Amino acid sequence: MKPQTFKLKPKSTMNMPEEFKKPPVNLGDWIISVLVTKIPLIGFIMLIVWALDKNIDPNKSNWAKAELIVSLIGIAIVVIVISIIGFGFFTNFSDGFDAGQFD
Numbered sequence: 168m169k170p171q172t173f174k175l176k177p178k179s180t181m182n183m184p185e186e187f188k189k190p191p192v193n194l195g196d197w198i199i200s201v202l203v204t205k206i207p208l209i210g211f212i213m214l215i216v217w218a219l220d221k222n223i224d225p226n227k228s229n230w231a232k233a234e235l236i237v238s239l240i241g242i243a244i245v246v247i248v249i250s251i252i253g254f255g256f257f258t259n260f261s262d263g264f265d266a267g268q269f270d
Contacts, residue, residue, distance in 0.1 A: 189224055191226070200227065211238065215235065218231040
């Protein structure tokens with residue numbers, strides 16, 4: 168008597184969304200993506216492109232959105248800190264300033 172073997176049917180991809188049918192982003196693409204984002208202005212522009220492009224892998228798009236959010240939070244913190252320091256600096260020096268001394 169022959170042993171019974173079971174053949175698994177391949178899973179159908181008909182009901183899967185298109186975003187799951189794409190191959191994953193490989194390591195080389197991730198390295199290039201991270202290196203491109205380190206270029207000051209071009210990196211920020213590329214993050215916007217990757218975040219808004221519908222043809223990009225969803226994982227890369229979500230990563231770009233997260234990077235943009237973190238970058239914008241960092242920029243906001245820097246602007247607030249510089250504003251506070253600048254306000255304190257100019258307030259401190261404006262107390263002793265007399266415009267009449269330059270006449």
